[in-house]
Each structure stands twice: as structure tokens, then as C-alpha cells.
Amino acid sequence: MDIGTLRGLGTLLIFVAFTGLLFWAYNSKRKASFDEAAQLPFADEEPLSSEQNKDTSRSNNQ
Template identity: 70%
Template structure:
């Protein structure tokens, strides 16, 4: 096995891992958890902040 074969196998492994992560992220099972996590930055708004429109 030469270095070119090892590099090719490494590239194939990274491609398979990337496709696996993409499939996992876009699977419908976890959509609710991702939506909840996406809204976390807005959950900690300081209501005592005078610059806040709700103050």
C-alpha cells in the first residue's frame, strides 16, 4: 500500500463521515430539538435593559 492509496482511503472515510453527519442533521426526528436550540439566544434577553423595547 503506497501513500496515494492511504490518502484516497482517508478522503473516502472523511466523505462518508460528512455524509453521515448531514443525514443525521437533516433527519426529521430531531427537528424539534434543533428548533429549540436555535431560539436559545433569544431566551436570555434582559428585561431590565433600558435599550430593550419591552422595558
């Protein structure tokens, strides 16, 4: 077995692991928890009320 064969087998192993990971992530029953985790960066932002929106637009126009 030469170095080229070993590198080829290593590449094949990494490819199989990568496709297995993709399959697990997209077909997992944990999709709801993945979606919830994807929204975490936006969790501490509060939506602006219509009054706050009006105050913000007035201060930007002045």
C-alpha cells in the same frame, strides 16, 4: 499500498462520515430540539412594548 492510496481512502472515509452526519442532522426526529437549541441565544431578550419603543425613539431624536 502506497501513501497516495491511504490518503485517498482516508479522504473517502471522512467524506462518508460527513455526508452521514448531514443526513442525520437534517432527517432526524430531533428536529424540534435542534430548532429550540438554535433559538437559545435569543431567549433572554424581551420584546419591547410599544411604550418602551416610544421612549427609546424620543431619546434618540433629542
